[in-house]
């Protein structure tokens with residue numbers, strides 16, 4: 001099976017600004033991929049390249065084995081929900097579904113109607129009058145009912161309250177189970193991603209800092225606390241980030257084998273270590 005996404009040295013420049021630099025990743029099909037990074041890291045740029053809404057400056061990208069947006073068939077395989085879940089405010093919920101049915105050859109009307117009912121959306125309500133959470137549900141429903149192979153979601157839960165967020169993420173897991181679809185999801189909410197993602201891409205400053213299956217990455221990362229000595233780490237171990245609190249030093253270390261005194265680290269701790277290490281200090285020096 002083709003990977004969901006394969007990039008090689010993918011680079012996007014907007015005039016003088018380098019938004020994505022030398023990005024090489026392979027994302028297996030059928031995963032829920034968390035795309036994480038601070039503001040301006042290049043997440044939306046990467047998702048725009050995946051959907052074919054923007055073109056690379058250099059390097060290459062394949063989505064489901066083909067060039068992004070290369071023809072109607074490829075377009076119908078990728079569902080996209082942009083930041084803030086844009087909908088047509090003057091159209092009703094039902095009109096969104098009718099439009100979806102006309103525009104998408106594989107439209108699954110049963111699925112769309114079922115999701116709308118389950119989320120309590122009124123088919124006759126204008127989308128402009130929906131709450132942020134309801135709009136996100138409508139946009140996700142339309143993207144999923146295309147019955148593509150990949151759903152691309154750019155910060156879909158950013159505007160949602162905790163309950164709506166949980167409902168949205170539960171919904172997403174249902175979709176993935178029901179439709180065997182892959183998902184790429186960008187978010188700043190590491191706790192949410194920890195619940196749903198099985199693959200992770202961490203971006204900072206337009207560069208990939210970390211990428212891989214979450215289970216493999218977690219198995220290779222360790223937290224060492226107390227008064228650890230970075231010079232006495234096992235051969236092959238790499239110090240990702242060390243943090244000094246009032247009483248102790250805490251290190252996040254990458255090492256395929258065991259690390260003396262090492263304890264497991266969660267997705268949030270691991271990701272934060274990479275993001276902190278990649279963020280320049282106020283003087284511009286690396287941390």
Ligand SMILES: Nc1ncnc2c1ncn2[C@@H]1O[C@H](COP(=O)(O)OP(=O)(O)OP(=O)(O)O)[C@@H](O)[C@H]1O
Pocket residue numbers: 014017018019037038039040041042043044045046
């Ligand atoms: N159309 C554009 N024209 C010029 N610069 C752009 C454009 N789109 C993005 N950029 C720049 O590219 C960089 C990456 O932006 P991008 O929107 O991909 O980041 P992001 O990680 O999605 O950020 P956020 O979390 O704030 O949404 C930023 O420096 C941004 O200012």
